[in-house]
Amino acid sequence: MEAARKWIQVIVAILTNGSWSFPFTKTLYQGPLKVICAPGLNCYSCPAATTYCPMGSIQQLLGGLRFALENGQYYFGFSVLGSIGVLGGLLGRMICGWACPFGFIQELLHKIPSRKFRIPRILSHGKYVFLLLFVVVLPLVLVDEFGTGSPWFCKFVCPAGTLEAGIPMLLLQPNLRSTIGLLFLNKFVIMLLFLTWAVFSSRPFCRTACPLGAFYALFSKVRLIKLHLDEAKCTNCKACHHVCPMGVKFNESPNDPECITCLACMNKACQFDAISLEIGGIPLAVPDKGLSPASKP
């Protein structure tokens, strides 16, 4: 199952970044596929991006809301919110674990041999602050003389944008290099920080700062596909605590908003078949491993 997840991560990363003509065109993909919402955090200013980033798009729409309303256009971001809402209702943060290119990059970095550190649980609240403040409130409230707000998260924080779009665009268009300033330096440092942190801790950006992860986390209790804990079978051995890349204690919190449904607890840890995957409450898969019924306690 872990191999399947890796393959899906690779396939989604390729599909959402499938325009490889950029070395010749020196610019973005500009075809009709860009009306499709990327499920994960994937900058749409990346030269290879074939889909739009929901967080970038929401900020742009909210930033331009006053201007749009003055022109009789009701661009509240409903189509974007609807797209990620449907995805959230279906999969929730399973998207983070299976379909986010930046999450995948962090997973790969974490494989670099080094001493590993835990991330304090309290830092996981940071991503909700970024979602509310940097994605919604600031683009909507702080506007320039034309009534237009800035995409605050993209502009000042997003390391995925710097990695996937900022650096490639600077390489492709040398004339842009003269515009490098404090703004880029700030984002470059943030990107380096998160990429370095990913070597030592598992998925630090997903856990502490990703606004899209925060949005999907809101669906943890109601999403269609999720993991189920059979309390009758659970022995509270805590084996699931040690394998979770998100620091979830699954036996204590089966609907944890941090769970990315990577299935590590189900397939690598639980010896008692207490964890299963379910669709809308109906079991989909139970790991075919662990103790035989006769030997179970």
Added chain:
Amino acid sequence: MSQATREPRTKRTLRKAPFVVITAFLLLWLIGVATGEPARVLEQALQVCLSCIGIG
């Protein structure tokens, strides 16, 4: 209902909440599409947003 025909208490039933949530967001998406929002999203997505990527 007799005791024999009762369903076992451990049987898991279909959760309705996900379907309600998905339908609500599908309606929201349709409203967005009806207002012509995807054209605006596409317009934005086709341009390099320099300030977004920390260059401009």
